[in-house]
Amino acid sequence: xxxxxxxxxxxxxxxxxxxxxxxxxxxxxxxxxxxxxxxxxxxxxxxxxxxxxxxxxxxxxxxxxxxxxxxxxxxxxxxxxxxxxxxxxxxxxxxxxxxxxxxxxxxxxxxxxxxxxxxxxxxxxxxxxxxxxxxxxxxxxxxxxxxxxxxxxxxxxxxxxxxxxxxxxxxxxxxxxxxxxxxxxxxxxxxxxxxxxxxxxxxxxxxxxxxxxxxxxxxxxxxxxxxxxxxxxxxxxxxxxxxxxxxxxxxxxxxxxxxxxxxxxxxxxxxxxxxxxxxxxxxxxxxxxxxxxxxxxxxxxxxxxxxxx
Amino acid sequence: xxxxxxxxxxxxxxxxxxxxxxxxxxxxxxxxxxxxxxxxxxxxxxxxxxxxxxxxxxxxxxxxxxxxxxxxxxxxxxxxxxxxxxxxxxxxxxxxxxxxxxxxxxxxxxxxxxxxxxxxxxxxxxxxxxxxxxxxxxxxxxxxxxxxxxxxxxxxxxxxxxxxxxxxxxxxxxxxxxxxxxxxxxxxxxxxxxxxxxxxxxxxxxxxxxxxxxxxxxxxxxxxxxxxxxxxxxxxxxxxxxxxxxxxxxxxxxxxxxxxxxxxxxxxxxxxxxxxxxxxxxxxxxxxxxxxxxxxxxxxxxxxxxxxxxxxxxxxxxxxxxxxxxxxxxxxxxxxxxxxxxxxxxxxxxxxxxxxxxxxxxxxxxxxxxxxxxxxxxxxxxxxxxxxxxxxxxxxxxxxxxxxxxxxxxxxxxxxxxxx
Numbered sequence: 001x002x003x004x005x006x007x008x009x010x011x012x013x014x015x016x017x018x019x020x021x022x023x024x025x026x027x028x029x030x031x032x033x034x035x036x037x038x039x040x041x042x043x044x045x046x047x048x049x050x051x052x053x054x055x056x057x058x059x060x061x062x063x064x065x066x067x068x069x070x071x072x073x074x075x076x077x078x079x080x081x082x083x084x085x086x087x088x089x090x091x092x093x094x095x096x097x098x099x100x101x102x103x104x105x106x107x108x109x110x111x112x113x114x115x116x117x118x119x120x121x122x123x124x125x126x127x128x129x130x131x132x133x134x135x136x137x138x139x140x141x142x143x144x145x146x147x148x149x150x151x152x153x154x155x156x157x158x159x160x161x162x163x164x165x166x167x168x169x170x171x172x173x174x175x176x177x178x179x180x181x182x183x184x185x186x187x188x189x190x191x192x193x194x195x196x197x198x199x200x201x202x203x204x205x206x207x208x209x210x211x212x213x214x215x216x217x218x219x220x221x222x223x224x225x226x227x228x229x230x231x232x233x234x235x236x237x238x239x240x241x242x243x244x245x246x247x248x249x250x251x252x253x254x255x256x257x258x259x260x261x262x263x264x265x266x267x268x269x270x271x272x273x274x275x276x277x278x279x280x281x282x283x284x285x286x287x288x289x290x291x292x293x294x295x296x297x298x299x300x301x302x303x304x305x306x307x308x309x
Numbered sequence: 310x311x312x313x314x315x316x317x318x319x320x321x322x323x324x325x326x327x328x329x330x331x332x333x334x335x336x337x338x339x340x341x342x343x344x345x346x347x348x349x350x351x352x353x354x355x356x357x358x359x360x361x362x363x364x365x366x367x368x369x370x371x372x373x374x375x376x377x378x379x380x381x382x383x384x385x386x387x388x389x390x391x392x393x394x395x396x397x398x399x400x401x402x403x404x405x406x407x408x409x410x411x412x413x414x415x416x417x418x419x420x421x422x423x424x425x426x427x428x429x430x431x432x433x434x435x436x437x438x439x440x441x442x443x444x445x446x447x448x449x450x451x452x453x454x455x456x457x458x459x460x461x462x463x464x465x466x467x468x469x470x471x472x473x474x475x476x477x478x479x480x481x482x483x484x485x486x487x488x489x490x491x492x493x494x495x496x497x498x499x500x501x502x503x504x505x506x507x508x509x510x511x512x513x514x515x516x517x518x519x520x521x522x523x524x525x526x527x528x529x530x531x532x533x534x535x536x537x538x539x540x541x542x543x544x545x546x547x548x549x550x551x552x553x554x555x556x557x558x559x560x561x562x563x564x565x566x567x568x569x570x571x572x573x574x575x576x577x578x579x580x581x582x583x584x585x586x587x588x589x590x591x592x593x594x595x596x597x598x599x600x601x602x603x604x605x606x607x608x609x610x611x612x613x614x615x616x617x618x619x620x621x622x623x624x625x626x627x628x629x630x631x632x633x634x635x636x637x638x639x640x641x642x643x644x645x646x647x648x649x650x651x652x653x654x655x656x657x658x659x660x661x662x663x664x665x666x667x668x669x670x671x672x673x674x675x676x677x678x679x680x681x682x683x684x685x686x687x688x689x690x691x692x693x694x695x696x697x698x699x700x701x702x703x704x705x706x707x708x709x710x711x712x713x714x715x716x717x718x719x720x721x722x723x724x725x726x727x728x729x
Contacts, residue, residue: 012508089625111628112499112510113580120579121624132628134510172510196515201507 140173365397377406617703645715
C-alpha cells in the first residue's frame with residue numbers, strides 16, 4: 001500500500017484510494033492503541049520535527065503522541081508567526097532544522113500555502129497540520145474515520161457542517177474528503193461566514209437555517225467560531241450567534257430523530273455548542289480525539305514509506 | 310554621431326511613409342532623411358534585416374523603486390530594462406521611499422536619469438506621502454516635470470480627496486491615474502475571489518472592488534470635468550462603464566497590463582508567488598473580454614505595471630510575498646503572443662501615440678525633421694526569455710523560459726542608442 005503523494009499537503013491532492021488506505025491503516029493502528037503496550041517500532045530511527053508557527057494544543061499533542069507510539073524521535077518547535085515574519089524566514093528555519101538530519105516535518109502555519117511553498121524547496125516529507133484558512137487534512141481524515149466507524153461507510157452519508165466556514169480549514173478538508181468519498185454535504189451558518197463561491201466550488205448545499213440543516217443531516221460537524229482569525233466584524237455578538245446558530249438540546253430534541261454531533265475542538269461552550277449537547281450520548285467528540293492519534297500514526301507511517309520492507 | 314537605418318518597415322499611421330520599407334538617416338538626433346535607398350558617409354549603419362520601426366513606445370506605469378528601495382531597482386537598472394523592452398519613455402510611479410510628492414523628488418528623478426537612453430516621465434503623488442489625505446504640491450511638481458498624478462499602488466479611497474484632486478489638476482490640464490480598487494472590499498485578498506481562490510483556501514479580492522471605483526471615479530471625473538485614467542483594468546463591467554463614459558464625452562481613458570491578458574487565476578494553483586499581482590489575475594472570461602476591448606479600442610494603452618521585488622520578497626509564503634512582477638522587458642513579446650489579431654497600426658497607437666496624447670508627452674513620429682524617437686522590433690521572431698537577459702535588478706517574473714513571439718531589437722532616443 002502506497003500513497004500517490006510524497007507529502008500530505010491537503011485532501012485536495014489525495015485520491016479516493018489514498019484516503020481509503022489511510023483510513024484502513026488508521027483502523028489497524030487504533031487496534032494497537034487498545035493494547036497494554038501501545039508502542040510499535042515502525043518509525044524507529046526516523047526523526048520528525050513538529051513546527052507549530054501558530055498556537056495549538058490538541059493537534060500538537062496528538063501528533064507528538066502518534067510519533068512516540070511509532071517510536072520516532074521527535075522534536076517540537078513553537079513560535080508565533082510574528083517572530084517568523086520579522087526575523088528568520090520559514091525556509092531558513094526549516095533548512096536549519098533539516099541540516100540536523102530530520103526526516104519529516106509536521107507544520108502548522110497561519111499562511112495559506114505555506115507547506116506547499118516548503119514542499120518545493122526541501123527534500124523532507126511534509127505533513128500539513130493546518131495552513132491559514134486552507135486545509136487541515138489530518139482533521140478531515142480523523143473526522144472521516146469517526147463517521148465511518150459510526151455509519152460503516154461515507155457513501156451517501158448526509159453531513160452538515162455548521163458555523164464559521166470562511167475561516168475553517170477543517171471545513172475545507174472535510175468538504176474535499178466527503179465529496180471524494182461520495183457523501184453529501186450541506187453548509188449552514190451566517191451568510192457572512194460562508195464564502196460566496198463555496199457551494200459552486202465544492203458542489204455542496206448551503207442553508208442559512210440551522211434547524212433545516214439538522215433536519216436534513218445524519219451528522220452535524222459543528223465548527224469552532226474562530227474569533228482569532230477574523231479580520232473584520234462578520235456577526236454582531238456571540239450571544240446572538242448562540243441564539244440563532246448555536247446547537248442546543250432543545251433544538252436537537254425538536255428534530256424528532258437522533259443525529260450525531262461532531263466538533264473539531266476546542267469547543268466554545270455556550271457559543272456554537274451547548275454543554276448538554278457536547279457531553280451527550282449523541283456526541284462523538286472524544287472518539288474524534290482518540291481517532292486523531294491513529295490517523296496521524298497512519299499518515300506518518302505511510303509517508304515514511306517503510307511498509308515495503 | 311549620425312546613424313543610417315537600412316531597409317526598415319515603417320509602422321506609423323502619422324507618417325507619410327507608413328507601411329513602406331525605407332532607409333532612415335538620423336543626424337544629431339533628428340530624422341534628416343527618409344528614402345528608398347540613402348547613402349551617407351561617416352555614419353553608423355544599422356541593418357536589421359526586415360525589422361519594423363515605430364515611434365518610440367512609452368510605458369505609463371513603472372515602479373523604478375529609486376529612491377529608497379534600491380535593493381529592488383535603481384533608475385539606471387530600470388531604465389536599462391525599459392530600453393531593452395523597447396520603451397523610449399517611462400512614466401514612473403511615486404511609491405518610492407520617500408514618496409515622490411514634491412518638486413525636489415521630481416528633479417532627483419530627472420537628474421538621475423539624464424544619462425540613460427530612455428527618458429523618464431515622472432508621475433507625482435496626488436496626496437502627501439501617497440497617504441490619501443492631504444493634496445501634494447501638484448502644480449509645483451507639474452512645473453518641474455511631472456506628467457501625471459497618482460498615488461500609484463495605493464489608489465485614492467476617499468471620494469472627497471479624489472474630487473478635489475481632479476479639480477485641482479484642471480488648472481494645468483493634468484490627468485489623475487488610478488488603479489481602480491476599493492480596498493475596504495477584499496483588502497486582505499491575495500488573489501481574484503472566485504472558484505479557484507475558494508478551492509485554494511486563499512482570501513480573495515472581488516471584482517466588485519474594481520467596478521465600484523471605476524463607476525465612482527467616472528462620476529467624480531464628470532462632476533469635476535477633469536481627466537482620469539484607469540490602469541490595470543481587469544473587469545468586463547469596468548470596461549463597459551468606461552466605454553459608455555467615453556461615448557458620453559467624459560474624459561476617461563484606460564490601460565491594461567500584459568500579464569492580465571496572459572494568465573488566469575487557475576495558474577495560481579501551485580501558489581507561485583511570481584503570479585501574485587495587483588490587481589489580481591482573473592478568469593478566462595475576463596481575459597477574453599480584455600482582449601476584445603483592446604481590439605475594439607476601449608483600451609487606450611498598455612501599462613507594464615513593472616514592480617520589481619528582490620528574491621527574499623518572493624521566496625516566502627504566498628501570503629507574505631510582495632505584489633507585482635517585473636514587466637518592461639517582456640511586455641511587448643507577451644502582448645504579441647496573446648494579441649496576434651491586433652492590426653499593425655493599432656500597435657503603434659497603443660504603445661506610442663495614445664499614451665503620448667493622453668499624458669501630453671512629446672509627440673513622436675517618423676517624419677523628416679522630427680526628433681529620432683524610435684523603437685525597432687520584429688513581430689514574427691520568437692525568443693525564449695531567460696534569466697541572463699534580465700537587466701532589471703530583480704528577477705520576479707513568471708515569464709522565464711517561455712517561448713514568446715515578437716522581439717525588440719533596440720531603441721533610438723535622440724542621439725542615444727540601445728541595441729539588444
